[in-house]
Amino acid sequence: MNTQQLINLLKLGSFEEQNVRVAVFDEEARFLYVSTTLFGFAEDYIGMSVYDYYKGHLSESEVEKVRNAFAKALRGEVGREEIVLTNRLNRDSITWDVEFNPFVDDEGNKRVLSQIKPREVNLTTSSTNFFIREMVEQSSDVFTVFDKDYNFVYVSKVDATWNDRPLVGQNIKDVVSGTNLKKFYQRAELAKKSVGEIITDTVFIEIDEDEESVFECSMEYHDFNQLGHFFLDRTADVTDKFRRNREIDSQKATIDKMSKWTALGQMAANIAHEVNNPLAIIELQVQAIERRGESITSEQLLDKIRSIGEQKNRIANIVSSLNIYSQDDRSMREMTSLSSIIHDSIALFKTGLVDESLRIVFSNDADSDLVTINSSEVIQVLINLFNNSHDAIAGLKEQWIEINLLDDRDHVIVEVLDSGQGIEEEVAQKIFNRFYTTKSKEKGTGLGLNISREIIMDHGGTLTFDSDSEYTTFMITLPKSELL
Incomplete structure (x- = not known):
């Protein structure tokens, strides 16, 4: 039997199913010849030295074992060794049994037939490639391997083509263009800088004017020693998941808006009262001017005009706070002073306040309070905290809400505390859960704190409950902004 006949015979074997590499x-x-590998690299091993193959996998002492076993086979003996190999992907150590068998073909050429088998069969051993390949090729996801020049060298879908040509051998730029090609290169550069780490990105592909598909692409970069450097890429169709998440976000926005308008509805009567009071004063001043006619002195006239101006400003402040609070554009953010937002929130909260015994104190100890926020959303959070405090301390002999504005190097911090004696630990663990509330159905939905935390997190900050404080205390942190 010549060497090629031996190789052809070996190709008929199912060595991977037996967890053996031949x-x-x-x-x-x-x-x-080498039996099939996971990504079809078998032809790249041809002509490579077995010692180069093991470079990076084995210590020098283990490589020496391989040399000795191979030398035995060349002398006509069977060379057997136990070696410890380090997996090329996850660096796990695996013990293998290696056997080198002598063989002389019909033409008198000395050949060595080897087999290598792991002591323990698990998914970290590279000779389980058959089973992994089965999972890869049966998966709905597409697994791709690119060389360092971004040429396709493996695609898990056997019939994968582009422009009626097999993908294998084509370059990524022949298949992808525009923004998605730019994203691919960015993903690849990040993968090269973080060898072995998974770099994930989302890609949008327009099917037609009204429809697009969404894919999640995950890439790793690996050094396969003498074989070279390769990018391993997994592409998953997440269109349905993306649409579900978009629907959930839309529903959240609707719930958020409903919560805001419900709060406005609850304040409407008191807001009307707050506006009617200055209007009544303006009306009285105008009537007084009309009654006195020409007999009114210039000093008296100026005094009444000042009074009218003050009441007009009072109404304007109420309307301004309402305008900010009722904005629906969640994407609109601008740099602003957080202390001014707190003042607007207190003013708006007071318009809905019937209980005049409640004392509200605000102290500003921040050196810098500039933040980039959606003012309407942050006012919504603050008013929700004020309302919760007001409901919690109703009936207490001492009723107060204290707002402290602080800052550290990177954040602006708002403390909202009240005269309540804290929250029980069991309740505190649930207060941010959606639909959890300790209030009656008429007073609470269990959405306020959950929505408030999501708003603050969306701004890159945190909303937390301070269980160590003597009083009921919530803390908001927001990233600082700096003037350019």
């Missing part, structure tokens, strides 16, 4: 070497220990 190879044929020439006298110089160069690969003439």
Whole structure:
């Protein structure tokens, strides 16, 4: 039997199913054949020295074992060794049994037939590639391998083509263009800088004017030693998931808006009262001017005009706070002073306040309070905290809400505390859960704190409950902004 006949015979074997890797070497220990590998790299081993193959996997002492076993086979003996190999992907150590068998073909050429098998069969051993390949190729996701120049060298979908040509051998720029090609290169650059780490991105592909598909692409970069450097890429169709998430976000926005308008509805009567009071004063001043006619002195006239102006400003402040609070554009953010937002929130909260015994104190100890926010959303959060405090301390002999504005190097901090004696630990663990409330159905939905936390997190901040404080205390942190 000549060497090629031996190789053809070996190709008929299902070695991967037996968890065995089989190879044929020439006298110089160069690969003439190796059984199939995961990504179809078998042809790239041909001509490579077995010692180069093990470079990076084995210690020098382990490589020496391989040399000794191979030398035995060349002398006509069976060379057997136990070696410890380090997995090329996850660096796990695996113990293998290696056997080198002598073989002389019909033409008198010395050959060595080897087999390598792990002691323990698990998914970290590279000879389980058959089973992994089965999972890969049966998966709905597409697994792709690119070389360092971004050429396709493997695609898990056997019939994968582009422009009626097989994908394997084509370059990524022949298949992808525009924004998605730019994203691919960015993903690849990040993967190269973080070898072994998974870099994930989302890609949008327009099917037609009204429809687009969404894919999640995950890439890793690996050094396969003598084989070279390769990018391993997984592409998953997440269109349905994306649409569901978009629907959930839309529903959240609707619930958020309903919560805001419900609060406005609850304040409407008191707001009307707050506006009617200054209007009544304006009306009285106008009537007084009309009654006195020409007999009114210039000093008296100026005094009444000042009074009218003050009441007009009072109404304007109420309307301004309402305008900010009722904005629906969640994407609109601008740099602003957080202390001014707190003042607007207190003013708006007071318009809905019937209980005049409640004392509200605001102290500003921040050196810098500039933040980039959606003012309407942050006012919504603050008013929700004020309302919760007001409901919690109703009936207490001492009723107060204290707002403290602080800052550290990177954040602006708002403390909202009240005269309540804290929250029980069991309740505190649930207060941010959606639909959890300790209030009656008429007073609470269990959405306020949940929505408030999501708003603050969306701004890159945090909303937390301070369980160590003597009083009921919530803390908001927001990233600082700096003037350019």
